[in-house]
Each structure stands twice: as structure tokens, then as C-alpha cells.
Amino acid sequence: MSQSLDLFPIGNCAASALIDRAGRFVWSCFPRVDGDPAFSALLGGDTQAERGFWAVEAEETASIRQAYLRNTPILSTEVTDVSGAVFQVIDFAPRYxxxxxxxxxxxxxxxxxxxxxxxxxxxxxxxxxxxxxxEINMTTGSNHLRYVGGEMTLRLTTDAPVSHIASERLFRLEEPLVMFLGPDEGIEADLAATAERMLHETTAYWRSWVRTLSIHLEWQEAVIRAAITLKLCAHEETGAIVAALTTSIPEHEGSERNWDYRYCWLRDAYYVVQALNRLGAADMLENYLGFLRNLIDRAKGGHIQPLYGVGLEAELPETFAPDLPGYRGMGPVRVGNQAHEHLQHDVYGQIVLSTVQAFFDERLLRPATLDDFHALEAVGERAFLLHDRPDAGLWEFRGREAVHTYSSMMCWAACDRLGNAATKLGLRDRADVWNVRAAQIREVIEARAYNPELGRFAADFEGQGLDACLLQLVDVRFAAPDDPRMAATLAAVEEGLRRGPYMMRYVAPDDFGEPKTAFNICTFWLIEVLHLSGRTEEARGLFEEMLGRRTAAGLLSEDIALDGAELWGNYPQTYSLVGLINCANMLSRPWTSVR
Incomplete structure (x- = not known):
């Protein structure tokens, strides 16, 4: 079976798995999202796809129909065989x-x-x-199978005949059966009744959570699916939010741009909580703020990395997994990410932008305190110190540094929002300090990032480069959409980076040559700015185009081929789902239009 990103995620904010169009588990890591893949067929290469999966198959399949149970990440796969017989598989991770x-x-x-x-x-x-x-060793008991290999031990508890599973024997399905896969622990209860109860309670949990979302009239189903999936990317135990559930899906064929995204990038997490905040999902923000407070305490006013492990690990050494050929055989398969060594100064702004809402939001169980503000000021001090220093930039260039406009803009945002928080707390002197610093950084950006000869902003100081992230000058409120400098920047970005309906991040060669795919979040950034610039009908058309490129699960990966024919990059990509939510909120007709 040819590998594809047309996959359905399931999970519960601790466990996660990807299920293919044949109903097979093809990706799932243990004991957590950044762990060892017990199901690794997604990276097994087409020639080694006979391991690393979990399948429930008909003798001869005629058709398969898949869909999530409404407003849940619970997947139904309905299989019809050539005789017309039908069976259903319900897949989920318990949560309630x-x-x-x-x-x-x-x-x-x-x-x-x-x-x-x-x-x-x-x-x-x-x-x-x-x-x-x-090598995986299997042993059997009266109602379970144990799978042991390396440091992993899994137990499959079932009311199906154990020998049928052990020998992969074809058998008649005459009554419902249950399989419960997890740690090597027994289940001392009626398995079928327990599974049905867990299904009922998990369904009720997710539908109740969806009811808390504040969504607009149009594209509700797409927004709900994106929101559920963003929640699945949370490691709830610590509050971390991973950038994607996978590693090493290449950005395009043969690119070797194969990265491990199963970690918490502070930048990506900021965009996630921002999007979910716009839907009213305060629970994700609150949990992530706990993760940030731990990082701030550990930094003690010093360097903060762009990413951390979901358990707050700082060291994420990048290695290779030679025994997995990679997606469609296109290795290498990377474990870890060398970007943890980078200097990326925008992270200080993203920490403040993620945190500042807690000084204003009365819904939170733990509103931000005066002590939190003083701790956050140490982050602002770093932003002010580094706003005009070179870094690797948000795209994490490995072979060059520059003073990136985006990074400097985020440092400005850190100081600007600290001024807002100080005002809310009645700290007039501190508000003055941060507002003055924000004004100073603004002057620097306007003097050094704006190219007067070209009449637009550039991607780096004293430069001419184009980068789609310049569109974020509007979202962060550094520039107004009707600012002539911003209009010129938009025109240049469109001319230089737009390919039909899609947007490249940049086109200049980097460490791995010239990019060959569009970056989905950049297309959504374009849609936002087009709308704010008065080109709403065009923006809606581009948004519908992007909705049409989603997988059957209603999701997007990181990249897309320039002809729109195929998704590339890690999946599901939080950046892309954030863009979908933000654009739907911005473009939708209001509820009052139907009342």
C-alpha cells in the first residue's frame, strides 16, 4: 500500500495515533508523543510496510468508509467485503x-x-x-498478548480468541469484540462493558468540550475538526503543545528536509493558544501557561530555547534512525531536533504574547499575579537586549544568521504587551518603562527593516529579502493594513512568493537548496491580510481553495505541492490548523445574518 498523509488522528492528550485509509494504525509512539514508535509503518518505506502496523482486515475488501463520530476524535471505519458483509471498527483513546x-x-x-x-x-x-x-517478542495469556522489544512492553487485552490474533488467522466475526492496548497492566473488569462505557463517556467529553467553543456561522465543521486536533497535540501532563504528531515527513520529494516536530516550539504553541483563545478554549491556554511558568523560572532571566521536550527537556540531540527507510523510502528519519541549540529571539515575544491575556481574562482559574508579571519582565529584558541581534530566524536557518525583521518585531511585541499588562496592574512606572522600550524598538525596525529604495519592509535589517512572515506585521499590530508601507510590502510578497493560490515562505536557496513547496500557514497569512486590505472576495476564494486541499480527516500538513496535488511535511501541522481557524473566524458571516 502506497504511503500517504491521508490519515486520521485519534488521541486523548496523552496517547495519539494515526490511522490510514485501510483502518490500520500506522503511527503511534510510546510512552509519549516524542517516544519510540510502536507503530512505524508511516516511515517504513513502501518496501518495508509489512511491519509497524495494527490492522483489522476483511478476507477480501470491496470498500471502506471512514468518518469521525460527530464532534469527537473517535474514528469509525466501516468495511464491506466482496460478499457484501459489513463490519465496523471504532477506534479511540479514552478521555473523560x-x-x-x-x-x-x-x-x-x-x-x-x-x-x-x-x-x-x-x-x-x-x-x-x-x-x-x-526484535519484538510476543507472548500470550488466556486473554492477552504481550509485545516486548527494546525498552517497550505493550499488553493487548482482548475478548477475541488470543490464538486468532497471535497467528493472524482468518475467522468469522459473529459478535462484537474488544481490544485494549496499553501498558503491561491487567484489566480486572468486564472488558466489553468497560469499553462501551469508556466509548460513551469519551464521546460525551468531546462533545461537551466542543459546546464550549465560540464559533462563527460558516465553516463550523472545519473549525471544530481543527480545534479538536489542536487539542490532541497537547501533552496535557505538562502543558506542552507539539508542532505535529510526526517526524521526518519530507517537505518535498527527495528534499532531506525531514524534521522531528514532536516537541514544543514556543512559537508554534503561541499560535495554537492564540487561535483557540479566539474560539474561547481557555483550558488550553491555562495549561500551557503552566508550562511557560516552569520555563521562565528555569531560565532565571537568561537564554530561552525555541523548543523543549514535552517534559521540559532542554537537550534534544538530533540523531538518525537507520532501521526505518522513511516516508516512501525518503530518509533520513530524524529523532530530536538540532534547533534546540539555535538563537531565535522571537521566542521572547511569543512567551509574553501567550501570557499577557492572563492579566486580563477573568475566566481563568489562575489569573496572572504580580509575581508573574515581575517574572515575565525578565523575559522582556531579554527581548529588549536582543531585538537588534542576529539569530536563526523563525524558519530556523542552519547555515546563516541575520537580524530578522520578524524576530525584532516579536521583541517589540514583548515590550509593548508588558506595557499593557503593567497598566492593567496599576504599575504606572513599569508601564512607562516598557512603553518607552517598545517605542525604541519600533524606531529601530522602521529605520533598519524598511527599505526606502524599494518602498517596503524587508525580511532582514538593511536587506532586500522577501519573506511571507512580513505579513505578520499586521497581525501583531506593528503596522496597520492601510499603511502605505504595508501595502507595498504585501504587493512585493505576492509578486515574489505567491504561486497561484499558494504562498512560499521564501524562495532564496537555503542550507538544502531552493524550496519547492508552498507553506500552508503562509497562505493563510496572505488570506488574512487580503481581507484586512479590502480584498475579501479574493480572500474567501483562496480560503475555499485551502479547505479543498484537506485530507479526508479535514486536516492539513505543513506544506503543499505548488500544483495543489499533494500534501507534504509533518502531519497534522498545528500551524496550518491555526491558519484555518483564524481565517474562518475572520471571513465568516456573523450569526446575525441568519437571525
């Missing part, structure tokens, strides 16, 4: 409130139900260990 806290085990449940006729099915469970290097 129990004993005063949220129950979210590192576990998955598959419920297999006969629907009509007499289906004959085969269950194939072929996990991997140590990134494909470890």
Missing part, C-alpha cells in the same frame, strides 16, 4: 472525568462490530521497537 480528574491513559481501544452478513476478518498486530531496530 473520573475521581475528580481527567482519565487519559496511554492506551487505545478498538471495538469491532459485525453489521451485516457474515464478515471474515484477520487481525494483524506487528509493532516495532527501538525505531525499527529491536
Amino acid at each position: 472525568r473520573q475521581f475528580g480528574r481527567v482519565y487519559r491513559p496511554m492506551s487505545f481501544i478498538r471495538i469491532v462490530r459485525p453489521i451485516s452478513g457474515t464478515p471474515h476478518i484477520r487481525i494483524r498486530m506487528r509493532p516495532t521497537g527501538c525505531w525499527g531496530a529491536a
Whole structure:
């Protein structure tokens, strides 16, 4: 089966998995999202796809129909065989409130139900260990199978005949069966009744969460699916938010731009909480603020990295996994990310921008305090110190540094928003300090990032370069959309970086040559600025184009081919889903239009 990003994520903010169009688990890491993939077929290469998956198959399949249960990340896969017999597989990770806290085990449940006729099915469970290097040993008990390899031990508890699974035997499906995969722990309860109860309570949890969202009239289904998936990218135990659930999906064929995105980038997380805040999902913000407070305390006023592990790990050494060929055989497969060593000064702005709402938002269980403000001032001090210093930029260039306009703009935003927070707290002297500093950085940006000969802003100081991130000058409120300098910048960015309906990040060669795909979040940035510039009908057309490029799950990856034919890059990509939510909110007709 040819590999594709047409995948359905399931999860519970601890466990996550990707399921392909055949209903197979093809990607899932243990014991957490940045761990060892027990299901690694996504990176197994087309020639080695016979391991690293978990399948429930018909003897001969005629058709497959897949869809999420409404307003949940619970997946239904309905399989019809050549005789017309039908069975259904319900896949989910349990999540609901129990004993005063949220129950979210590192576990998955598959419920297999006969629907009509007499289906004959085969269950194939072929996990991997140590990134494909470890031999997996299977042992069986009376109602479970254990899979042991490397440092991983998984237990599959089931009411199906264990020998059928162990031998991958074809058998008649005459009544529903349940499989519960997780740590090596027994289940001392009626498995079928427990699974059905967990399904009911997990369904109720997600539908109740969706009801808390404040969404606009149009594109509701797309926004809800994006919001649910952003929540699945949270590692709730610590508050971290990962950039994507995968590693090493290339940005285009043969590019070697294969990165591990299963970590918490402060930049990406800022955009996630910003988008979910616009939907009223305060729970994600509040949990992420706890993650940030821990980082701020550890930094003690010093350097803060652009990314951390979901357990706040600072060291994320980048290595290779030679036993996995990679997506469609296009390695390398990377584990870890060298960007943790980078200087990326925009992170100080993103920390402040993520945090400042807590000084104003009365909904929060833990509003920001005076002590929080003083701790945040240390982040602002770094932003002010570094606003005109070179860094690797938000695209994390590995072979060059510059004073990037985007990074300097985010340092300005840090000082500007600290001034707002100080005013809210009644700290007039501190407000004056931060407002003066914001004004000083603004002067620097306007003098050094604006190119008077070209009549527009440039991507770096005293430069001429074009970068789609210049469109963010409007979103951060540094420039108004009707500012003539911004209009000229938009025109130049469109001319230089737009390819039909899609936007490149940049076109100048980098460490890996010339980029060959468009970057989805940049297209959404263009849509936002077009709307704010009065080109709303064009913006709506581009937005509908992007909606049409989503997978069957309603999601997007990081990149897209310039002809729009295929998605590339890690999946599901939080950046892209953030863009979808923000544009839908901005472009939708109001509810009053139908009342």
C-alpha cells in the first residue's frame, strides 16, 4: 500500500495515533508523543510496510468508509467485503472525568462490530521497537498478548480468541469484540462493558468540550475538526503543545528536509493558544501557561530555547534512525531536533504574547499575579537586549544568521504587551518603562527593516529579502493594513512568493537548496491580510481553495505541492490548523445574518 498523509488522528492528550485509509494504525509512539514508535509503518518505506502496523482486515475488501463520530476524535471505519458483509471498527483513546480528574491513559481501544452478513476478518498486530531496530517478542495469556522489544512492553487485552490474533488467522466475526492496548497492566473488569462505557463517556467529553467553543456561522465543521486536533497535540501532563504528531515527513520529494516536530516550539504553541483563545478554549491556554511558568523560572532571566521536550527537556540531540527507510523510502528519519541549540529571539515575544491575556481574562482559574508579571519582565529584558541581534530566524536557518525583521518585531511585541499588562496592574512606572522600550524598538525596525529604495519592509535589517512572515506585521499590530508601507510590502510578497493560490515562505536557496513547496500557514497569512486590505472576495476564494486541499480527516500538513496535488511535511501541522481557524473566524458571516 502506497504511503500517504491521508490519515486520521485519534488521541486523548496523552496517547495519539494515526490511522490510514485501510483502518490500520500506522503511527503511534510510546510512552509519549516524542517516544519510540510502536507503530512505524508511516516511515517504513513502501518496501518495508509489512511491519509497524495494527490492522483489522476483511478476507477480501470491496470498500471502506471512514468518518469521525460527530464532534469527537473517535474514528469509525466501516468495511464491506466482496460478499457484501459489513463490519465496523471504532477506534479511540479514552478521555473523560473520573475521581475528580481527567482519565487519559496511554492506551487505545478498538471495538469491532459485525453489521451485516457474515464478515471474515484477520487481525494483524506487528509493532516495532527501538525505531525499527529491536526484535519484538510476543507472548500470550488466556486473554492477552504481550509485545516486548527494546525498552517497550505493550499488553493487548482482548475478548477475541488470543490464538486468532497471535497467528493472524482468518475467522468469522459473529459478535462484537474488544481490544485494549496499553501498558503491561491487567484489566480486572468486564472488558466489553468497560469499553462501551469508556466509548460513551469519551464521546460525551468531546462533545461537551466542543459546546464550549465560540464559533462563527460558516465553516463550523472545519473549525471544530481543527480545534479538536489542536487539542490532541497537547501533552496535557505538562502543558506542552507539539508542532505535529510526526517526524521526518519530507517537505518535498527527495528534499532531506525531514524534521522531528514532536516537541514544543514556543512559537508554534503561541499560535495554537492564540487561535483557540479566539474560539474561547481557555483550558488550553491555562495549561500551557503552566508550562511557560516552569520555563521562565528555569531560565532565571537568561537564554530561552525555541523548543523543549514535552517534559521540559532542554537537550534534544538530533540523531538518525537507520532501521526505518522513511516516508516512501525518503530518509533520513530524524529523532530530536538540532534547533534546540539555535538563537531565535522571537521566542521572547511569543512567551509574553501567550501570557499577557492572563492579566486580563477573568475566566481563568489562575489569573496572572504580580509575581508573574515581575517574572515575565525578565523575559522582556531579554527581548529588549536582543531585538537588534542576529539569530536563526523563525524558519530556523542552519547555515546563516541575520537580524530578522520578524524576530525584532516579536521583541517589540514583548515590550509593548508588558506595557499593557503593567497598566492593567496599576504599575504606572513599569508601564512607562516598557512603553518607552517598545517605542525604541519600533524606531529601530522602521529605520533598519524598511527599505526606502524599494518602498517596503524587508525580511532582514538593511536587506532586500522577501519573506511571507512580513505579513505578520499586521497581525501583531506593528503596522496597520492601510499603511502605505504595508501595502507595498504585501504587493512585493505576492509578486515574489505567491504561486497561484499558494504562498512560499521564501524562495532564496537555503542550507538544502531552493524550496519547492508552498507553506500552508503562509497562505493563510496572505488570506488574512487580503481581507484586512479590502480584498475579501479574493480572500474567501483562496480560503475555499485551502479547505479543498484537506485530507479526508479535514486536516492539513505543513506544506503543499505548488500544483495543489499533494500534501507534504509533518502531519497534522498545528500551524496550518491555526491558519484555518483564524481565517474562518475572520471571513465568516456573523450569526446575525441568519437571525
